[in-house]
Structures are given as structure tokens and as C-alpha cells.
Amino acid sequence: MSTLVHDGTAILGRHLQRIRHAPALPLMTQTMPIVFLLFFGYVFGSALAMPGADYRAYLVPGMLVATAANGMMTGMFQAAQDTHRGVTDRLRAMPVSRAAVPLGQSLADLVTSAVGMVPLVLAGLAMGWRIDGTAPQALGAFGLLLLFRCAMTWVGILLGLASRSEEAASQLGSAVFMLPLISNAYIPTGGMPGWLRTVAEWNPISAVTTAVRELFGNAQAHAEADAAWPVAHPVAGALLWSLALIALCAPAAVRRYART
Template identity: 40%
Template sequence: MTSTIPRTAPAADSLRDTATLTGRVLRHWKRRPVSIVLGLLFPVLMVLMFGYLFGGAMAVPDGDYMDFLIPGMLAMTMLFGLEAMVVNVTTDTARGVTERFRVMPVTTTAILAGRSIADVLNGVVGFAVMVATGLLVGWRPEGGPVAALAALGLLLWLRFAFTWVGIYLGFLLKTPDAAVAVQVLVWPVGFLSSAFVAPGTMPGWIGAVATWNPLSATATAVRELFANPTWNAHDWATEHSITLALIWPAVLTLIFLPLAARQYRALGD
């Protein structure tokens, strides 16, 4: 059993530790710019592929498919951070970095929050890249600047929740090789949503699952805030998408943040 040094730090010390560890993650990104750039450009490739290769077959009521797609891809960009988080956590664990943190006088909160905050900052960059891509392909947000800020807030709220899912799975899987299994989780969650097509076009129970997908709630809410086209549905989830976009990340955070902290403390036991 690995021992750790207990520490009850004042709030100021905890904030300083969090900022230090956030900076550590950001400095590591500077050392591998190729992987960061590829991660940012992958959603752009998906926009081009779905928008121009498949977009002609997509029928969107009262609008253009690209206007429907971009908000969905903004939500998908928040989900893609989950895979990167799992890989980063498992890599640090395999290299012994996490174990060194465990024996240092640093709070668990600071260690985990540092990762989460850095990933949310990455989400801001991903949002900017996707918005720029959307504007270049003809997408236009029509809801005004206040609505755009609200949309950004909902997207980053979802990203924040997904960071805790990623941290928990990273500590659970422990090795980078095992992290590949997370793709089995990410892609079904992404495609079984309203990011690309309306749930109403799917078979009954699949459409119901897609409608209540947390990703669908945020994608639909963002479309509403940007005044972009959505689908003609009158179910509760669609009509209260902003409410759901607030609730789902809160539920995910309440579940996975404590699980991530417990899994971290259990490493080496």
C-alpha cells in the first residue's frame, strides 16, 4: 500500500496548487503541438465530410443542413475531449507521474481540478476553431451576442462534466492501451444523438434514446440560442432543451467527480 502525505490546505493554497497543476498541463500541450492541432482539426474534417458529402441527402425543416450541423458539431467537440483526457490520465499513471503527485503535499482537489480546468480551456479553443469553420462554410448564428455567450456557457458546462467522466475512466483503466476502449463509449454516444440528424428520423426506441442523450440536449439548446434550424418535435426534452442542457452536466458531475476522487485515492492500494 502506498502512503500519502495528508494535508489540509487553506483555500489560498488549494487555489495556488490548482493553478500550478493547470499550468503544468498547458505546458505539456506546448511540447506536443502536432497532436493538439490534429485534435482541433478533426472536427473540422467531420464538418466538411458531413456537410458536403452527406449534406445533400439531409432534409432540415426551415433551414440549411450546415446551419443544423454546426451547433451539433460544437457539442461533439466538447465530447471529443473525453478521449484525450483518458489518454492523458492513463499516460501519467503508467509513467508514475500520478504516483509522485500522490506522495506530495498537494490536495486531491487541486490535482483533479487542474486537469479539468486545463481541458475546459482546450474546449474554448475548440469552440473558437469550430465557430471559425462554421462561418467559413456559410453558417450564421442569428441569436445575438448574449445568446452566443449563453451557448458557449452550456457547451463548456458539458465539457466540464465530460472531464470528470474522462478522469474517472483514466484512473480506472490505468494504461494507455486500455484507453482505446473508450472509443467504444464515445462514438456511440456521439452518433446516437441529434448532432448529425434529427432523432425523429431514427427507429422508435433509438430515436427516444437519442432525444434524451445529454449531447442532444446541449446541441438542441445551442441551436435554439443561435436561432438555427432544428427538427419539428413537440416532446418535453426538445421543448425544454436548455433546462436539460443545464441538468445533464450537473448530474454527470455529481456522479463522476466523487468517483474520480475515490479512484484517485485508491490508486496503489
């Protein structure tokens, strides 16, 4: 355990230094959500009629969850970059814990995403969104966002280690932007066709988004009848999705990394 902690801390420091010297990807993943928030809030918001609810109050939690889902993209790209540039092979040749390398990457992403969440929250507050829940509920919402970010990062690390090239990982990572569109992050699912609504409500992003809205006290903005189980029980659904993804992908990513 001490070796894992020591090596994991060293890898964490490596990734933080990497972000410091090459900030383009984290900068893009943190600034684009603010751009989308302004675009959806002020352009689409005027065209969407949501009786009894402020669309911006509906949108901000969804954008926070969509940003957390981007952990899949950053995890995939960084793991693929290390794999195809020989960094992974050099680390395998060193006396470093096999679990420490992907663990350090996921922790570094968690740190940067926690810091990057602040500007998005401030932008939402400036647009009129408010946290109407209690302080413990709000802390629970932010904790759930970080847990989901961690889960999506592990999914990305696994896919990045299994990718055939950096270009393939980059193209697949770009598809992550489509996932929030097939969810309730931006629009309610009640108006979707039946089959599409089912897909959207079983999308993990929908459960996490609904849970975050509920914990922030914005629950009145999303209530829909006959929702699928993860959306009808959002906090439990969000926790189960996040923990299941970590339980499946983290061990698989470690095994994939250790494979010569």
C-alpha cells in the same frame, strides 16, 4: 482553499506545458471536427433533405457539441497516461492537494477547448452558418458548450483513473466518436425507429445540441413533435445533464485519485 487554488494552478501550468511539448492529441481533437464539418456539410449535406432549413446551419451547432463531448476522450487518455507511467504515484507522494490534480487537468482542458473552439466557429461561418440569436443568448450557448466540455472531461478523468492500461483507455476513448451518431447532432431524430429515437433523445448530447441551436437562433432547424423531456426543454435538460455529470464524476475522480 488557498492550497487548492495554489496547487490547482501549478497542475494547470503542468498540463499546459505538456500540451505545448506534445500537441498531437489536442491538435487531432481540434482539427478533426473541422474535417468532419466539411465532410458532412458538403458530402452528406447534398443528400439530406431538410425542408425549410439549411443543413449546414443545423450541423455546425451539433459539431460544436460533438467536439465538447470529446473532452471525455482527452480526459481519459491523459489521466490513464499519468496513472500508468507513475506520474500519479509521484504526485501522491508530494504535499499536493488531492483535488488539485484532477482539477488542474480539467481546467487545462477547458482552456485549450475554449481556444480550439474558435477555428471551428470560423469554419462554420465560412460555410454559411450564422448566429441569429441575441448576444447574451450566443454567450449562453458558448458557456453551455464549455460547461458540457467540463462535465465530459470529468467523466473521462474518472474512467482514465480506473482504466487497466493506457491501451484500454485509448480504445474506450475512441468509442466517444460513436456518441454523437446516436443523437440529433448530425441528423434529426424524427426519422429514427421508436426505440432508437428514445435512446438518442435521452443522450445528453441531444439536449445540449438542441439548447445550443436554440440559443444561437437556429431553432427552426430542429423542431420535432413528441420529443423526450430533455429535448423538449433543451436548456434545462442540458444544464441538468452537465451539472449531474460533474456532481457525480468529480468527487468520484478525486476519491479515485486519492486512493493508494
